[in-house]
Amino acid sequence: xxSGTPPAALEExxxxxxxxxLSLYLFENAAFLCERLVAQFPSEAxxxxxxxxYHRSNQSxxxxxxxxxxxxxxxxxxxxxxxxxxxxLTEAETALLPxxxxxxxxxxxxxxxxxxxxxxxxxxHSAAIAYYSxxxxxxxxxWSAYEELCGLGADQEALTYLNTAAATASSSSTAxxxxxxxxxxxxxxxxxxxxxVGASSPPPAGDGQHGGTAAAGCLPTPATSMQPLATxxxxxxxxxxxxxxxxxxxxxxxxxxxxxxAGTRGGLGAMFSWMDSGRQxxxxxxxxxxxxxxxxxxxxxxxxxxxxxxxxxPSPGGRFSAPPPHVQKVGGAAAAQQGMLSAYPAADTPxxxxxxxxxxxxxxGGGGDGxxxxxxxxxxxxARKFVDEGKLRKVSNKLFADPASVLKELRWGGxxxxxxxxxxxxxxxxxxxxxxxxxxxxxxxVPRGLTSEEGQREALLLLHALGEGYRQLCMYxxxxxxxxxxxxxxxxxxxxxxxxxxxxASFEMVDYxxxxxxxxxxxxxxxxxLKGLEVYSTVLWHCKREVDxxxxxxxxxxxxxxxxxxxxxxxxxxxxxxxxxxxxxYFQRxxxxxxTLPYAYTLAGHEYFANEDxxxxxxxYRNAIRIDTRHYNAWFGxxxxxxxxxxxxxxxxxxxxxxxxxxxxSVLRCYLGMALHKLKRNxxxxxxxxxxxxxxxRNPLAKFERAAVLMAEERYRDALAELHALKDIAPRExxxxxxxxxxxxxxxxxxxxxxxxxxxxxxxxxxxxTNLIKSAIDKLRVPDEEEEEEI
Amino acid sequence: xxxxxxxxxxxxxxxxxxMAVWSVTSAKPGNGVELLRDGRDDxxxxxxxxxxxxxxxxxxxxxxxxxxAIYTDFKLDExxxxxxxxxxxxxxxxxxREVRLIEMSEPQGWLVVRLPSEEEPETCLKGFMLQVAVxxxxxxxxxxxxxxxxVFGPRCDPAKTLGHEVGFTSPQFxxxxxxx
Numbered sequence: 001x002x003s004g005t006p007p008a009a010l011e012e013x014x015x016x017x018x019x020x021x022l023s024l025y026l027f028e029n030a031a032f033l034c035e036r037l038v039a040q041f042p043s044e045a046x047x048x049x050x051x052x053x054y055h056r057s058n059q060s061x062x063x064x065x066x067x068x069x070x071x072x073x074x075x076x077x078x079x080x081x082x083x084x085x086x087x088x089l090t091e092a093e094t095a096l097l098p099x100x101x102x103x104x105x106x107x108x109x110x111x112x113x114x115x116x117x118x119x120x121x122x123x124x125h126s127a128a129i130a131y132y133s134x135x136x137x138x139x140x141x142x143w144s145a146y147e148e149l150c151g152l153g154a155d156q157e158a159l160t161y162l163n164t165a166a167a168t169a170s171s172s173s174t175a176x177x178x179x180x181x182x183x184x185x186x187x188x189x190x191x192x193x194x195x196x197v198g199a200s201s202p203p204p205a206g207d208g209q210h211g212g213t214a215a216a217g218c219l220p221t222p223a224t225s226m227q228p229l230a231t232x233x234x235x236x237x238x239x240x241x242x243x244x245x246x247x248x249x250x251x252x253x254x255x256x257x258x259x260x261x262a263g264t265r266g267g268l269g270a271m272f273s274w275m276d277s278g279r280q281x282x283x284x285x286x287x288x289x290x291x292x293x294x295x296x297x298x299x300x301x302x303x304x305x306x307x308x309x310x311x312x313x314p315s316p317g318g319r320f321s322a323p324p325p326h327v328q329k330v331g332g333a334a335a336a337q338q339g340m341l342s343a344y345p346a347a348d349t350p351x352x353x354x355x356x357x358x359x360x361x362x363x364x365g366g367g368g369d370g371x372x373x374x375x376x377x378x379x380x381x382x383a384r385k386f387v388d389e390g391k392l393r394k395v396s397n398k399l400f401a402d403p404a405s406v407l408k409e410l411r412w413g414g415x416x417x418x419x420x421x422x423x424x425x426x427x428x429x430x431x432x433x434x435x436x437x438x439x440x441x442x443x444x445x446v447p448r449g450l451t452s453e454e455g456q457r458e459a460l461l462l463l464h465a466l467g468e469g470y471r472q473l474c475m476y477x478x479x480x481x482x483x484x485x486x487x488x489x490x491x492x493x494x495x496x497x498x499x500x501x502x503x504x505a506s507f508e509m510v511d512y513x514x515x516x517x518x519x520x521x522x523x524x525x526x527x528x529x530l531k532g533l534e535v536y537s538t539v540l541w542h543c544k545r546e547v548d549x550x551x552x553x554x555x556x557x558x559x560x561x562x563x564x565x566x567x568x569x570x571x572x573x574x575x576x577x578x579x580x581x582x583x584x585x586y587f588q589r590x591x592x593x594x595x596t597l598p599y600a601y602t603l604a605g606h607e608y609f610a611n612e613d614x615x616x617x618x619x620x621y622r623n624a625i626r627i628d629t630r631h632y633n634a635w636f637g638x639x640x641x642x643x644x645x646x647x648x649x650x651x652x653x654x655x656x657x658x659x660x661x662x663x664x665x666s667v668l669r670c671y672l673g674m675a676l677h678k679l680k681r682n683x684x685x686x687x688x689x690x691x692x693x694x695x696x697x698r699n700p701l702a703k704f705e706r707a708a709v710l711m712a713e714e715r716y717r718d719a720l721a722e723l724h725a726l727k728d729i730a731p732r733e734x735x736x737x738x739x740x741x742x743x744x745x746x747x748x749x750x751x752x753x754x755x756x757x758x759x760x761x762x763x764x765x766x767x768x769x770t771n772l773i774k775s776a777i778d779k780l781r782v783p784d785e786e787e788e789e790e791i
Numbered sequence: 792x793x794x795x796x797x798x799x800x801x802x803x804x805x806x807x808x809x810m811a812v813w814s815v816t817s818a819k820p821g822n823g824v825e826l827l828r829d830g831r832d833d834x835x836x837x838x839x840x841x842x843x844x845x846x847x848x849x850x851x852x853x854x855x856x857x858x859x860a861i862y863t864d865f866k867l868d869e870x871x872x873x874x875x876x877x878x879x880x881x882x883x884x885x886x887x888r889e890v891r892l893i894e895m896s897e898p899q900g901w902l903v904v905r906l907p908s909e910e911e912p913e914t915c916l917k918g919f920m921l922q923v924a925v926x927x928x929x930x931x932x933x934x935x936x937x938x939x940x941x942v943f944g945p946r947c948d949p950a951k952t953l954g955h956e957v958g959f960t961s962p963q964f965x966x967x968x969x970x971x
Contacts, residue, residue: 510966510967512966538971541971542965542966542971543962543966544962544965577802578802578946579800579802580805603971606971610946611805612947632970633970633971636969636970637970640969658970665970666967667967667968667969667970668970670967698963698967699967700961700963700964700967701964701967701968702967704964729963730961730963730964732960732961733959733960733961733963733964734957734960735957735958735959738957739957760957763960765957765958765960766958766960769957769958772957773957
């Protein structure tokens with residue numbers, strides 16, 4: 001029992017076990033062990049670890065209460081995250097930005113991203129845009145921030161980011177890129193992991209032994225040894241033993257460092273903390289991996305034989321304090337003497353990324369060796385993986401290291417710390433250490449990536465293409481978006497996200513068959529994806545494809561009944577069957593699951609409209625607009641209700657608002673023209689309808705309305721011309737023939753009128769209309785004065 | 792008029808009884824008017840006065856009425872089951888005009904009454920008020936049980952609301968007729 005063991009060893013050991021459990025996803029186990037740990041050694045770091053265990057097992061409220069009041073960086077970060085999940089935005093904001101001091105935002109880009117989310121959820125859009133931009137400066141690969149930025153309509157900022165990214169991507173950085181990028185897998189055996197992302201570099205040498213020969217293992221194998229890959233790909237996990245650990249992979253995309261331009265970006269970003277837990281552990285479970293083998297990279301790194309790309313940044317105090325020391329790393333690493341790319345912000349001190357099971361966290365508690373530096377783990381890793389739907393969930397970060405490697409790291413740690421930057425080692429406080437929490441580390445066989453400049457460049461290139469398309473889509477320049485995405489390489493184009501976006505772009509252009517094709521392809525490629533499928537269900541609704549929609553609904557409910565998208569699909573399915581009350585119930589269910597989904601509100605509003613319950617419809621649309629001001633469907637819905645209630649002035653205002661958001665929509669222009677006609681502003685109406693026709697020549701309603709306006713202005717010949725054109729497009733439409741007949745009657749061409757009415761009857765319209773047509777025929781010979789039905 | 796065991800959801804009409812105020816001329820305590828609208832077949836409204844027993848449905852705006860459905864059950868109610876029902880539509884209490892007179896014999900289930908008159912089957916009646924009058928019961932019973940009553944109006948086609956007399960039928964118009 002523990003009595004015999006010295007307390008420090010107990011604490012270290014427990015921490016290691018907890019980390020191990022976390023990395024193996026055994027959260028209950030981890031929580032229990034951690035509770036014992038906290039009971040015996042209540043320190044902030046341990047509390048943070050316990051909070052992490054709770055958060056992973058979906059008990060954010062427990063984590064929230066546990067972390068209240070703690071001041072460490074990572075604690076504040078996790079606290080803010082939990083508070084946001086619980087809806088307590090002000091507390092989250094205070095935690096992230098204590099005393100409004102922007103320099104104390106934890107975790108650089110990710111912290112700013114959270115702040116942006118908070119401001120967006122509380123309707124402070126300009127501040128949100130600013131925060132997202134900052135987050136992107138700090139971490140150019142923080143895609144979620146970019147997505148939200150586009151969603152808020154910040155076209156300029158998005159463009160700025162893309163340009164910066166493009167510039168960065170194209171700048172040739174110092175690092176020699178002979179080496180191609182590849183991922184080193186933790187376990188990679190010799191061939192190690194070179195997962196390559198096309199890289200061909202020779203397998204990192206040194207693979208192998210695990211045992212650690214330190215140096216041997218070390219990267220020197222350089223030859224390729226690690227090419228740090230900016231994005232750790234969890235792709236192949238190699239089973240092999242991992243030999244040298246891959247030097248701490250640290251992927252830190254943080255903006256600041258990367259590339260030559262690194263200096264330019266804020267330095268903040270890179271704060272990495274290394275968990276050195278392992279270090280102290282010493283022997284422990286990790287086989288000695290020997291030394292630092294991991295350290296790979298870097299030959300360049302000046303300092304040590306560093307293994308691995310260590311990232312440094314100790315941040316003694318605020319994160320912002322140390323300007324990226326990595327700058328030099330970059331240089332150094334770049335040297336890549338061994339042809340290795342230095343780790344991305346190559347730290348001058350090779351800091352291995354100790355993410356290891358056992359150890360990853362450096363527990364200061366452990367008393368650690370003095371020297372070690374603690375670096376904060378780049379939270380961006382996790383940030384990058386934030387899950388959509390507004391819920392931020394930390395995904396295991398990518399730093400996985402084999403226990404052995406971690407161990408080695410630690411070993412390494414002992415000595416050298418000093419690395420520039422903050423020298424932080426000592427500085428780290430327990431909290432900092434705790435922060436890193438890269439628990440997931442070290443599971444055998446899980447790959448760890450390596451950041452590198454080249455990796456960053458390639459990643460930015462990739463994201464640039466995707467981001468450009470997304471920006472166009474959010475500003476509703478749909479054709480350009482589709483064109484941009486069509487230039488993607490096929491393996492990226494044929495992914496769920498891209499195809500769903502292409503489908504959505506087609507949908508916004510009212511090209512429903514194309515949209516349906518794109519979505520069904522997306523479903524083939526990624527059959528378990530539900531996000532974005534509610535648009536597919538709307539497309540099927542428009543096309544009146546009941547069977548397909550029912551099938552989609554069936555599939556969605558069997559996949560995930562807890563997803564709001566499923567219930568939107570179900571609601572659309574029932575709405576197509578005209579069962580509006582049931583559809584409403586399902587939309588409300590979707591809203592219960594996610595009250596921040598504006599489309600569910602809009603769909604519910606449409607259902608209320610179909611039920612002629614206009615007040616509730618307006619309320620639903622207002623809610624949708626409250627959540628997302630750029631949701632033009634809701635603006636249209638409100639305009640439509642006001643049009644129906646004959647409040648044409650309000651209708652005109654709402655249609656105009658919708659048009660400012662989506663200025664290419666032919667349907668919106670057509671409705672605006674109709675509202676102007678009702679307001680007796682016929683010239684403007686005619687112009688608007690003309691624009692609608694120009695925007696989309698396939699829009700029959702615009703032509704029809706134009707003919708109606710021309711009739712009202714008694715320009716019968718022109719109206720007739722329009723209707724003739726329309727007849728060619730929609731030959732089986734009885735109402736077109738009916739109106740043509742009326743015009744002929746007005747022009748006193750009774751035979752043609754009769755012919756038109758007869759044709760209209762032949763088309764067998766619904767019975768109510770048949771009577772109308774018959775009565776028109778009867779009144780053919782009767783002069784028109786009394787039957788002046790105004791349309 | 793037809794007798795059905797259960798009401799099929801009809802896509803061309805919708806129930807508008809929730810938009811109205813329901814009142815009855817008399818009710819036994821514990822079997823009030825609310826049980827007429829609770830959606831359950833096993834609860835009923837029981838009258839407690841002199842015939843004719845009246846159920847008044849008063850709307851706040853003039854509505855189109857297409858159908859009335861009444862659920863009765865002879866096996867359970869026997870002498871409380873109505874035999875003669877009159878349906879009246881109008882604008883106020885003093886303005887009601889009988890539109891249908893129905894005679895039933897041992898009914899069990901939903902009685903669906905289409906309101907538009909025979910000669911103009913396509914038009915709907917319009918009014919502020921609808922009245923269901925029970926004039927006589929089986930076996931000359933005095934009081935009556937009615938288990939459910941529903942009032943339906945036509946569902947309007949959104950394309951029609953665009954103001955044109957003849958609606959659109961082709962899919963090209965349908966896809967461009969609204970933003971969803």
